[in-house]
Amino acid sequence: MQVGQRARNAFVVLWVVITALKAVVAARLPLFVDEAFYWQEGRHLAAAYSDLPALTAWMTRFGEELAGHHAFGIRLPFLVMGALLPWMVVRISARWFGARFGWQAGSLTLLMPLSATLGILAVPDVPMAFAAVLCLDAGARLLRNVDAGSALMLASGLVLGALSHYRFIGVIGVGFIALLLLPEGRRTLRDARIWVALTVGIVAWLPLLAWNLDNQDAGLKFQLVERHPWAFQSSGLWFLAIQPLLVTPLLCIAMWQACVAGIRPLPAGPHPVQWRYFALVGGVSTLAIFLLGFFTDVERISFHWPLPGYFALLVAVPLILGRWPRLWRRLAWVLALAGVVCAFGYYLVAASPALREQLAGNKFYPRNFAGWQPLADAVREELAGMPEGTRVVAGSFKVGAELGFLRDDASIHVLPHPLNDKHGRTAQLALWKLIGEDPHPGQRLLVLAPGDQRYRDLLARYHQVCALVGPLPPPRVVSTDHGYQRFLLFRLPAGKQQGACVTPAMAWVNMPEPDAVVRGVVDVQGWAFKDGVGLAGVDVLVDGKVVAVADYGADYDVTGYWKVSTDPYHPKVGFNAHLDGAALAPGRHWLGLRLRGRDGSVEEWQEQPFEVPAR
Known part of the structure; x- marks a missing residue:
């Protein structure tokens, strides 16, 4: 007993x-991205949905009515x-x-x-x-x-x-x-x-x-x-x-x-x-x-x-x-x-921005929980400077659902995206008339999440977006956790603009490798380009501060891999700079790039960690 x-x-x-x-x-x-979509389904009550039966959506709606948004x-x-x-x-x-x-x-x-x-x-x-x-x-x-x-x-x-x-x-x-x-x-x-x-x-x-x-x-x-x-x-x-x-x-x-x-x-x-x-x-x-x-x-x-x-x-x-x-x-x-x-x-780590940042670059980084509130804040700021009635357009169901929850708007339009198909959400978005051609004229704020696809598919995705909305203007970059969650915000004019496709910049750092140990002066080498207009220059950042202006324009032919690229300055897209590790305090630091486009755009690239050993 x-x-x-x-x-x-x-x-x-x-x-x-x-x-x-x-x-x-x-x-x-x-909210995890799937939770946000279930909330969106709960705002469109039905007997069944494209991805699931109805109970999950009903429960989210009941919880919201009972305890608040x-x-x-x-x-x-x-x-x-x-x-x-x-x-x-x-x-x-x-x-x-x-x-x-x-x-x-x-x-x-x-x-x-x-x-x-x-x-x-x-x-x-x-x-x-x-x-x-x-x-x-x-x-x-x-x-x-x-x-x-x-x-x-x-x-x-x-x-x-x-x-x-x-x-x-x-x-x-x-x-x-x-x-x-x-x-x-x-x-x-x-x-x-x-x-x-x-x-x-x-x-x-x-x-x-x-x-x-x-x-x-x-x-x-x-x-x-x-x-x-x-x-x-x-x-x-x-x-x-x-x-x-x-x-x-x-x-x-x-x-x-x-x-x-x-x-x-x-x-x-x-x-x-x-x-x-x-x-x-x-x-x-x-x-x-x-x-x-x-x-x-x-x-x-x-x-x-x-x-x-x-x-x-x-x-x-x-x-x-x-x-x-x-x-x-x-x-x-x-x-x-x-x-x-x-x-x-x-x-608890995923719920804490400070702790979550420590997982940046790790395969366990909880990306689907990260960066949504900073994105919602940036969207609100952008809309404040745009005409009344400007609509938000999301690059995928993930962005549309998360932004929709934070803005209390279950009707954000979504562009066609392979992720919508992969997660069984395209048919449901079509029933809500929230995918495809936006039926509402006027200015739009387009929100893209580059991390929604593999890097090797990213440039092709940008060209698909161009085909849908026209050339992309200079974006506002919203970066969280050293860029491991990034969003791009574009102020699109009313109607589809004509002209050559202009995309966000693409880049890669070949040297030093991630988690490298930096002693003394090391070379920072890689490539970067921006389809449609090209880049004016590349700055090297450490912990968010410019430490060097790279020599940009070296021969570096990447068109064998990026076959659809239309940067007018190919193959001169290589860059080189010098980083003095002796000038940095011992410990972990973050190496980043600032890509300056010839269209006036300024985009900060995802950072990568490196170590400066104790002296």
């Missing part, structure tokens, strides 16, 4: 601390769902394995990084996980006895899941397979009440089906065909490697042991039928996703996909940990605690 009381107290303390931390982070963290308000319903999930795991585990193990399973749910942070972001995985756990609970109860309450719970989970994400089809399939593999499950499926619940769940998919029928199956094509290569790719191994880190290694081992123990003919512990059911749901789901990882989309975030299966395994994990030696059991808890500290640490 004392052990059970300690387990309960530990869970309650953990739940209070974790929930409070999630609320703090949710209030401080800027800010990030915490948008995320509030998701925070509540995320806070309820550990209690649901406690209830399931306690029902079949005892109260002590139930509290421990809840504590593990609060400490496993993937589930601990669930609810911080307003994303569809939160209601989908909630629906999956509802169905898991209902399925286990139905194996013991079919009653109206369990059937109603199943129907509720199926409805929530159908309104959450296309991927919930997989959760349904795995649950159905698990029931078919169990004699008790096959008996359960003969009950008419189960089929009534399944029918209710099927009906919930009708709005999404109707949307696809009305829009040439755009949503289905994106989710099932266009976003996936459906060909073997060895990079799927990274998916397998990262999962033990995201759930912590020893907890990952314990979950697989729980799966194996549950599938054995005579699993140890009480209620073997339910344990076997949990093991089948968790094992089949997780294994299927691991295998699909070699054939499906690996470019976008997908590490959270196995989460519904992990919940099924977590309910039995305390029984496994109870069999481990004390040292390994404690180490598993310590690693889980360390994992959740790292997960929250990352979100």
Whole structure:
């Protein structure tokens, strides 16, 4: 009894601390780009959308109406769902394995990084996980006895899941397979009440089906065909490697042991039928996703996909940990605690401009959270100097949604962009009449995010923009975190202007390399050009201050790579300058470029770090 009381107290303390931390982070963290688009969908309420069913958008709208127009308000319903999930795991585990193990399973749910942070972001995985756990609970109860309450719970989970994400089809399939593999499950499926619940769940998919029928199956094509290569790719191994880190290694081992123990003919512990059911749901789901990882989309975030299966395994994990030696059991808890500290640490870094800047240049730099408020401030300043009625035009759905949220304007026009297609948003923007030719005449403020495409595709993208809006005037550059998040603002005149394409400048520093150690005088060499007009000069900056005016105009032919470039001064686009490291204080510094165009433009380029050693 004392052990059970300690387990309960530990869970309650953990739940209070974790929930409070999630609320703090949710209030401080800027909206992720997908969250901003879900908010935009919530401002255009519908029964379904091009990228998702309707529930996520409805929840963002409900949160905004309930708590106000800010990030915490948008995320509030998701925070509540995320806070309820550990209690649901406690209830399931306690029902079949005892109260002590139930509290421990809840504590593990609060400490496993993937589930601990669930609810911080307003994303569809939160209601989908909630629906999956509802169905898991209902399925286990139905194996013991079919009653109206369990059937109603199943129907509720199926409805929530159908309104959450296309991927919930997989959760349904795995649950159905698990029931078919169990004699008790096959008996359960003969009950008419189960089929009534399944029918209710099927009906919930009708709005999404109707949307696809009305829009040439755009949503289905994106989710099932266009976003996936459906060909073997060895990079799927990274998916397998990262999962033990995201759930912590020893907890990952314990979950697989729980799966194996549950599938054995005579699993140890009480209620073997339910344990076997949990093991089948968790094992089949997780294994299927691991295998699909070699054939499906690996470019976008997908590490959270196995989460519904992990919940099924977590309910039995305390029984496994109870069999481990004390040292390994404690180490598993310590690693889980360390994992959740790292997960929250990352979100806190992303929420803090000063800390986030320290990740600039790192592959973990949270670019999709960065720079949106400085951009909104710059847009407001630019519009103040332009005629009343000037419209904002965004280069992609990301910029349009983020700016729209910060300006409380869900109708920002968006240019065609491969990103809109890649994320399944083009069809939805077209339905809102917010993409393509802007039907409103007058001046426009165009906002581009150069980082929205790979650097090798950037010049071609600039030429595509020229084809849409005409030659680009000198831009205002909004740079955050040493240029790792950059935006370009262009004041476009009314109507499309004619003439040769003028683009923003392009540049590259060959020497010194990023993170180089600079001793004494070193050469700064590279190339830079600006299509349509050319460059008048290049300044070298250190920590934002000019330290040298480069000799610009050396022979450096880059047209073999940048075949579409129209800079009139090719091949004389090389530059060279000297940097005296001895004149700088020891430590980390940032090397940048200021590119001066012959059209009067002044553009600061992305910086790169270098070190001056102690003398």
